[in-house]
């Protein structure tokens with residue numbers, strides 16, 4: 179049985195992906211921040227198939243100490259019951275913030291959750307991913323196009339704008355995936371980014387102000403149901419001949435921003451390692 | 465430049481700390497939340513090459529403050545700037561709260577702020593300019609039913625700061641009072657803003673801009689900073705409209721908002 183870890187698996191795209199993968203026979207380990215939503219999600223999955231293998235872990239992934247804590251729990255679980263193997267990690271948890279807000283470390287929240295959380299969690303789970311020659315899948319978005327990383331002010335302390343912060347964090351997802359492939363493809367690990375398209379979820383209505391709320395309420399009506407993008411994750415988990423591409427929409431490769439270069443990926447790696455106080459080159463040495 | 469920030473682990477304190485660190489200032493951060501200070505220190509040191517010292521302290525407790533001052537003196541730390549950020553509020557009717565909770569607002573917002581201000585002015589770097597910021601609030605401009613204690617405690621800071629500024633003017637000290645409207649510093653703040661609908665967005669000041677302007681203005685000798693045009697208009701109205709009328713309007717408005725807030 180293959181094991182998959184999905185962050186933000188308590189609602190929206192993450193939940194539908196968890197449902198689908200559970201149906202396909204995966205051992206699903208979901209991460210969410212709300213106990214109530216996690217319990218509901220688990221019940222839903224079990225109600226469809228009482229034999230489904232599903233477990234939820236609670237963590238506010240925006241906070242690095244929480245990522246560290248939950249990854250220890252998951253590693254222990256994997257070692258105990260899964261032979262230390264992880265076949266796929268889906269870094270999907272994400273948020274939108276109307277205003278500049280910070281985590282306990284003082285990092286801007288969209289950057290912290292949409293990018294850094296996945297960067298740190300992947301690092302923590304890398305030994306298990308290596309062992310299973312696993313895949314790392316990020317939830318990206320086409321909104322990553324038409325923007326550059328604000329290298330001199332990634333936290334956007336000068337002129338914060340919700341859309342800029344969101345777009346930049348989604349560009350970071352692609353840069354991170356590219357950086358992972360450059361470093362670990364030789365170990366059998368592959369990283370991908372899924373473009374879910376416009377999806378009818380509540381992401382823009384959680385912890386946002388009046389304007390963002392209003393815009394998203396109107397916009398999400400045009401979105402597809404979250405079980406549509408879920409198929410692309412399942413495809414990337416299942417497909418036997420490892421695809422070479424990086425960015426996928428409806429199970430097909432798609433072109434991405436010219437900003438996704440080795441130079442930018444390396445730069446993001448270096449910055450993120452510093453912000454998380456880790457070194458990918460030294461995985462497994464601690 | 466050495467800067468002391470109180471209430472550093474909260475939303476506004478973290479933003480202030482980031483702003484100061486990005487300018488290359490060394491920081492002495494204090495807060496009652498020790499874990500928060502540890503995380504913030506890590507975050508700042510990973511981003512900026514500045515020295516960050518932290519010490520958890522309950523500013524309402526004399527012993528706790530004395531202990532912190534001992535550490536400061538032992539290391540011979542002297543300051544160029546003090547940012548008084550620590551403060552608290554419990555919203556709602558005066559009689560709806562426990563007695564000691566209400567008293568605590570004044571103990572922290574006023575008594576503790578005086579304590580730390582006195583102590584840190586004494587520990588200013590000799591022969592150098594010194595800058596103090598008090599974080600008051602737009603609420604200091606009006607009597608505010610349902611935020612009565614808080615608003616009055618912030619008025620105390622505003623008036624106190626103006627007087628202190630005059631006393632210390634010849635000693636190369638500037639005192640600035642910051643009177644922001646709503647700022648999104650806590651997850652809870654978002655719900656409050658949401659409950660006000662359009663007006664919530666309109667009166668909300670962007671945190672990152674407020675902290676940058678606050679430091680700029682404090683360093684250039686300004687007295688008062690009310691961020692945002694709308695808030696400046698409101699504070700002006702607060703001066704010309706009779707305070708009993710203001711109290712009435714505010715009471716009905718907040719009643720409605722808290723009603724909406726609990727309904728949603």
Ligand SMILES: NC(=O)c1ccc[n+]([C@@H]2O[C@H](COP(=O)([O-])OP(=O)(O)OC[C@H]3O[C@@H](n4cnc5c(N)ncnc54)[C@H](OP(=O)(O)O)[C@@H]3O)[C@@H](O)[C@H]2O)c1
Pocket residue numbers: 185186187188189190191192193209210211212215237238239240270271272273291292317318319320373374375376377378379380381382384401404
């Ligand atoms: N919807 C779209 O049109 C669209 C388009 C492109 C990309 N995306 C991306 O898709 C991903 C999923 O979004 P969605 O649309 O499915 O939104 P969603 O329904 O709000 O799902 C977000 C998930 O992340 C969880 N989460 C939020 N903050 C968290 C935190 N601090 N720690 C841990 N978990 C947290 C949420 O938990 P709760 O259940 O507790 O809220 C939820 O499970 C995001 O990365 C988003 O950027 C969405």
